[in-house]
Amino acid sequence: MSIEALTDASDGPRSKRPAILAAAVECFGELGYEATKWSEVADRVGIGQTALYHYFESKAHCLLTIMRLGLRNSDAAFRRATEDSPTAVAALRAGAAAAYALSPQEVQQNRILQANIALLANARSSEREETERLACRELVARVERNWVDLIERGARSGEFPAHDPVIMSRTVLGLLVSVWRWYRPGGSQSLPAVSEFLVDCTVRMVVGELPATEATAAAS
């Protein structure tokens, strides 16, 4: 299990924070966030409540931290995957595929992120929770901006038909993350197969034209 996906730059080598986050990802993924008892997370790590509260003041604080790190990883993965792409279409394929180049733990992290994304809409009364929430919102905007830049690049180069870049970016993102609602590791579809399917869907949606018969029907 990769722990890097759950480590902050400020975590020292003896910090229990990454291990607590990994245990919380397991619990929230298996039982759901609402049904997970906060004490269960401490039990899995083998620490007491006092040590747990040293790192996280609440279950929500821990959840928001998992969400922020998931968003941070998505942003970084997109940039790494697309930075050397010679064309906008190549960048589109690489950026979409990067959404699925994940360990099973990162898949759980993404499922938790998407299942709880509505939490980012409303202010938190706790200061530490609110700090994480605002950081999440900034990262959501950055991830969206990455896609807007890519859509605009493709329109400028003439590789993509002209679409509203903001609504197209949100639509691509919505398409890509929709997988986390039904994909389960070990299910009937492998993650590489899902990735290939979704990358092709993205390309048809962004680069494709309406089929000729359809274009006639739509115009009539």
Place this chain on the structure above:
Amino acid sequence: MSIEALTDASDGPRSKRPAILAAAVECFGELGYEATKWSEVADRVGIGQTALYHYFESKAHCLLTIMRLGLRNSDAAFRRATEDSPTAVAALRAGAAAAYALSPQEVQQNRILQANIALLANARSSEREETERLACRELVARVERNWVDLIERGARSGEFPAHDPVIMSRTVLGLLVSVWRWYRPGGSQSLPAVSEFLVDCTVRMVVGELPATEATAAAS
């Protein structure tokens, strides 16, 4: 405000259930489910806690009922919209557009449904909540089945390229509902404009072929 979207066949004319559900849709939509106090819902309807508990044993019971009715409405709207379509492509357009032929209240109901969909994964300890949860799951399967039937129809008639119908149905549904994560009534995009954009995205994704240059690149 349409109350039919929140009425069950078994609700008598004097039932306060639809009014309670409408107030809950308002509260959950404005404040989020988690942040809404259950007593606030009673206050908005102008009834006491006792009357409230006569209809719903918990905030979760009320939420699951809102979700079930939203799913029931989606299933019915899809069937109505597609039953007379002469071709699979026409049914695809009509079925996708039906997802957005909604009143502002129904938009809120769909946002609440999608924001809390992860709640359907795990069993509830309360019997009445569990009944609603299982009914929701059955409706999710039925909505997915509607789309599978449509995708298979298009493949049989040769209108759609062959795609795995289950994964394509989930992907179309994920694409269509992703709108509820960012669309707000009165925002920069009107609902008819959003509908047109998403219907065209759906058609390109399901019916389209990879552009010729792209097909070459993908094969190389």
